[in-house]
Amino acid sequence: MRMQGKVCVVTGGARGIGRGIVETFAREGAAKVYALDMNDKEFPALEANFPNVKGAVVNVTDSGAVNALVARIKEESGRIDVLVNNAGITRDNLIQKMSDSDWDAVIDVNLKGVFIMTRAVAPLMMEAGSGSIVSISSVVGLDGNIGQTNYAATKGGVVAMTKGWAKEFARKGAKVRANCVSPGYTRTPMIETVPEKVLEPIIAKTPLGRLAEIQDIANAVLFLSSEESAFVTGQVLRVDGGLVL
Numbered sequence: 001m002r003m004q005g006k007v008c009v010v011t012g013g014a015r016g017i018g019r020g021i022v023e024t025f026a027r028e029g030a031a032k033v034y035a036l037d038m039n040d041k042e043f044p045a046l047e048a049n050f051p052n053v054k055g056a057v058v059n060v061t062d063s064g065a066v067n068a069l070v071a072r073i074k075e076e077s078g079r080i081d082v083l084v085n086n087a088g089i090t091r092d093n094l095i096q097k098m099s100d101s102d103w104d105a106v107i108d109v110n111l112k113g114v115f116i117m118t119r120a121v122a123p124l125m126m127e128a129g130s131g132s133i134v135s136i137s138s139v140v141g142l143d144g145n146i147g148q149t150n151y152a153a154t155k156g157g158v159v160a161m162t163k164g165w166a167k168e169f170a171r172k173g174a175k176v177r178a179n180c181v182s183p184g185y186t187r188t189p190m191i192e193t194v195p196e197k198v199l200e201p202i203i204a205k206t207p208l209g210r211l212a213e214i215q216d217i218a219n220a221v222l223f224l225s226s227e228e229s230a231f232v233t234g235q236v237l238r239v240d241g242g243l244v245l
C-alpha cells in the first residue's frame, strides 16, 4: 500500500491516463483521491467502485474555481500530499494552418492550467513541509513533433516549470518535490483520432515494440508520488518504450 493515508488530487481524472492514476492511487490505499475534471459523467461509476475517490467538477483554467475547490479540499481533508497535473488537450495542425484559437486553447489548459493548479496547491504543501507534484509532459515536449507547435510548447514548458519548482519548493527545508512523467503515445481516448498509419511507424521504431498502456504511465506516476522516490526531484521520467523521435 504505497499511498497509505495520502490525500491526492488528480486533474483530468475522469478518463484516460488520469483515471488510471486515480484508480491506482485508490487501490494503493490513499485516504482520499480527488478526481478533478470538466466532465462529471464518469464520477458515479468511479465513486461506486472506490469509496476513497471523490469526483469534483472544475476547469483547470478557471483560477477562481480552482482556488475555491482547493480551499474546500483543505477544509474537508486537512491537507494535500500529492498533486498530479494530468489534464491536457491537443489541437494539432501544421503551423501555417494553426489558428490563434488553437494556440490559445492548448496553452490555456496544458500550461496555464498546470500553473493555476500548482499555484493553489504548492503553498499548502510548503506549509505542511512535504508533498509531491507530478506533471504529465510528453515525449513531444522533449523531442518536438510535426503539427504540434502548440502542444510541444506546453509540454516543454511543463518540464521547465517543474525544474524551477524543484528548487523553489524545497526552500526552508520543505520536502516538496516536483517531477514530470513524459509518456510516449498511450492508448487513451486522446489518440483515438490518430490514424493507425501514423501509429504503426511509431510502434515499429519503439524498441519495446508497442504503444504505452495507461497502467504503464500510472505506475511511473505512483513511483514519483510515493515515498519510494523521496530523494528524486526536478526529474523527467520518460515512459516511452525506448522511443527516440
Ligand SMILES: NC(=O)c1ccc[n+]([C@@H]2O[C@H](COP(=O)([O-])OP(=O)(O)OC[C@H]3O[C@@H](n4cnc5c(N)ncnc54)[C@H](O)[C@@H]3O)[C@@H](O)[C@H]2O)c1
Pocket (backbone or CB within 6 Å): 011, 012, 013, 014, 015, 016, 017, 018, 036, 037, 038, 039, 058, 059, 060, 061, 086, 087, 088, 089, 109, 113, 136, 137, 138, 139, 182, 183, 184, 185, 186, 187, 188, 189, 190, 191
Ligand atoms: N495519450 C497519449 O498518447 C499521451 C501521450 C503523452 C502525454 N499525454 C498527456 O497525458 C495527459 C492525459 O492524456 P489522455 O490521453 O488521458 O487524455 P484524455 O483526453 O483521454 O483525457 C483527458 C481528461 O482531461 C480532462 N480535461 C481536459 N481539459 C480540462 C480542463 N480544462 N479542466 C479539467 N479537466 C480537463 C478531460 O475531460 C479528460 O477527462 C495529457 O496531459 C496528455 O497531454 C498523453
